[in-house]
Amino acid sequence: MEFFQQLLNALSLGAIYALIALGFTMVYGVLRFINFAHSDVFMIGAVVGSLLGNHLPLGTWWGGLVCLLGAMAVCALLGVIIERVAYRPLRNSPRLNVLITAIGVSLLIEYLFQNEHVFGAAPRSFPAVFPSIVWQWQGLTLSSSQLIVIGVALVLVVALELIVYRTRIGTAMRAVSLNPRAAQLVGINPNVVVTFTFALGSALAGAGGVLYALNYQSVEPLMGVMPGLKAFVAAVLGGIGSIPGAALGGLLIGGIETFIGGSQFSTYKDAIAFALLILILLFRPTGLLGRRIPEKV
């Protein structure tokens, strides 16, 4: 029974990592660079959620959903603005420049939010926007917040899969990812695709932020750093650029962390999770589901 309980814990933690990892992997797929500001968009999602939550009736399903959707919308807009202001002017410069800019944007957001007039460095508690119910079944315990995390993550991943494989914009995204120049030749506007990708990825990060804060009930400006790092690792583990890979990687990292956290080696849970990553990458350098793309000269 302890095993199944841990499995449940692992699922709810992994689902959040998966949501953040999806944003990393989509931006990488289209632009071939890591958007380090992504983990701060995650944090802003939680902040927006808590601000909205304070004006909504607590403990209702519709209130929670409004809070979640509101945070996703704000984050989508923010992602688009970040791309427009910080990344688009550097589209044709070496990739390293964009990477450094991304780190700069990340630090800018973190320290801006630590300013007392913006948010402040002290953690604030997150309002319980969703109803909190606890179900018991044969020694297994499932709280509504865990269920919401798993449910929302599942819905969003399926929605993403449908958008990418069943819509025109999704087809355009895949085309740009495959060959940006050829995509342009057949009439795809890469700017539209990139903007859409950032909006989509940031909305997922915003949802992740609200779910994370809902589960752990506190919000602070640096809350995105650790989950962001782990989600990045999850994206690499699953094969960066691959959407199912990111989801799988997130679940794996969450699982490893939970099962080691519940064993006698709980002190080393992060060390062991990252050591496993190195081991997997040694044998599969492109990640678990990543495709090997031959570099043509």
Place this chain on the structure above:
Amino acid sequence: MKRVDAPPHARWVRLGKTRVESRPLPALPHNILRLFTPTTYPMNPVFRAIAFVCLLANPLNVLQSTAAEPIKIGEIASLTGKEAAFGQSSHKGTLLAIEEINAADGVLGRPLKLITEDNQTKAGESATAARKLISRDQVVALLGEVASSRSLEIAPIAQSSKIPMVSPASTNPKVTAVGSYVFRVCFIDPFQGTVMAKFAREDLGLRRVALLTSVSSAYSVGLSKFFKERFLAEGGEIAIEQKYSEGDKDFRAQLTAIKATGVGGIFIPGYYSEAALIAKQARELGITAALFGGDGWEAPQLMAIGGTALEGCYYSTHYSAEDTAPAVQNFVKNYQARFGEMPDAMAALGYDSAFVLADAIKRAGGTAPDALRTALSATRDFVGVTGKTTIDADRNAAKSAVVVAIKYGRINFFKSVAP
């Protein structure tokens, strides 16, 4: 073919088929140091006159000779960040004490000036703050920190600069062991561990308990160790030991493992930010075991985050606002009037630490570091709001501990244990 003569100082060395010229190294000046001696020029007499007039006319000179120069005291607190509640409370307590002392004409006829630095609850920041306060602000003594890990950053700097340091609430024994200039005005963890082990064994009647320790805090590791030693000596059993790190948010993995052992109680020697989340997640997982901890739980945010999950939990602390002693009631009244909230133990200890320091400055008759250090170590039966402070040979204060119970969403006095 014309032959070129080698210059007289050069030798041609044959290396294989090529000829390499080797020259002796240029001779060094006889006195290298002379190169670095600063050059001095006689000062322009006009400038000299201006400088002299400036020195005489310096308004500060005039001020210093008439008004009493304030005694500068440095304070390091976690005003922001993860454990902001500790720093906010201890700072408010300290501030109140300084204001009361200054209202009563200060110490030795000089007002006290408190210079506060925020370490943002981050590791490493306290050391920087301590260096800044000592070298730039030239404080005569340091007050702080609440958390033992951060006091351990300040202590070596205070010791090597020979500036007395008084920690209000760091309970780990290692803090004052750093050196002869480091003091504290609270009890230490071997005592607190004993109190909680006996409490668990006798008052709660527990035989098997679990430990959930933060490995990244000196306070938590120490308190956990002392609790374990005493609990085993009392005939108890530690069924499982689980660990976490500061800043962790998810404890379900550790708690699920603890739940499987079916223990009657869980000792959580951590800080309020994690303790509240642990309590919440434990109750969500259906764990009904008694949860109890140490003075790291003492913060208003504990109840704000933990809420109803903390019902029936216990922790040990330094004082209770319900104490009817006149000194305590007077403090509670003044604190509420000044800040509009109830003082917790950290505020009470911050208040006491400032008064103990002021008392020592008075007895030392000045702020000379050595005299101040001697006066601090000679503190005997100083009556404060957290009981009588007597500094022992190890620069610790032996004081009573208070065990409080959380019932009906309130923190209630349960019992007091004398050392």
